[in-house]
Amino acid sequence: MTESPDGSETRTGSQRVCGACSLCCTLLRVDALAKLGGTPCRHQLVGNPEGGCGIHARRPNICRGYRCLWLSGSLEESDRPDRLGAVLSLTTEAETPTLFVHEARRGAFDASPRLQEIANVWRESMPVRVADSESVMDPDRPQRVLLPGGEEHIVVGDRVSVRRPGRPDVERRLPLLDRSLRRASIAFRRAYLRWMVARRR
Numbered sequence: 001m002t003e004s005p006d007g008s009e010t011r012t013g014s015q016r017v018c019g020a021c022s023l024c025c026t027l028l029r030v031d032a033l034a035k036l037g038g039t040p041c042r043h044q045l046v047g048n049p050e051g052g053c054g055i056h057a058r059r060p061n062i063c064r065g066y067r068c069l070w071l072s073g074s075l076e077e078s079d080r081p082d083r084l085g086a087v088l089s090l091t092t093e094a095e096t097p098t099l100f101v102h103e104a105r106r107g108a109f110d111a112s113p114r115l116q117e118i119a120n121v122w123r124e125s126m127p128v129r130v131a132d133s134e135s136v137m138d139p140d141r142p143q144r145v146l147l148p149g150g151e152e153h154i155v156v157g158d159r160v161s162v163r164r165p166g167r168p169d170v171e172r173r174l175p176l177l178d179r180s181l182r183r184a185s186i187a188f189r190r191a192y193l194r195w196m197v198a199r200r201r
């Protein structure tokens with residue numbers, strides 16, 4: 001069975017099950033339910049060992065299809081997201097495979113040697129993007145991207161801070177085209193988030 005992010009019935013080729021974990025049901029966005037990222041789903045059964053979804057049989061397709069990196073069989077058995085403190089997802093950004101680390105709470109990544117260990121392995125083959133879900137309503141929230149060789153980019157608004165081991169930090173503005181695209185993207189996201197919030201009322 002390859003099912004959803006929602007409970008003990010979920011199984012994959014690795015035979016892992018979500019069990020009492022339902023962290024993605026809090027951290028991730030579900031448009032079909034007008035649910036914002038970083039807010040618990042109204043159907044979520046937190047910590048229920050029998051499974052985390054109160055509408056398992058009629059949950060949205062996006063929920064049926066989602067599998068975090070751990071459920072897909074990567075990482076160690078002990079790295080279940082609710083124990084790890086983050087949901088890790090493989091995604092594609094601008095046609096580039098990317099590992100997204102959704103922190104359960106702000107600072108979880110910096111506080112977790114295991115999360116840092118995982119990121120240090122994956123950043124050598126693809127960008128690793130780290131973000132908390134507490135400031136999800138702020139499209140300007142810092143985006144932290146970990147790259148090979150210890151390089152790290154922090155993007156806040158139009159500004160990028162580039163850190164490389166053994167070299168001074170470099171602060172610069174995004175190129176004009178990137179700034180324009182980013183502003184358009186932020187404007188779209190602000191409008192979209194306002195619409196999502198209005199739908200929830």
Ligand code: SF4
Pocket residue numbers: 004005006007017018021022023024025052066067068069070071080081082087
């Ligand atoms: S975060 Fe992963 S293990 Fe936890 S409920 Fe979602 S899919 Fe299952």
Ligand code: SF4
Pocket residue numbers: 004005006024025030041042043044045052053054055056059060063
């Ligand atoms: S509908 Fe169920 S599986 Fe989907 S986010 Fe809500 S609790 Fe999770």
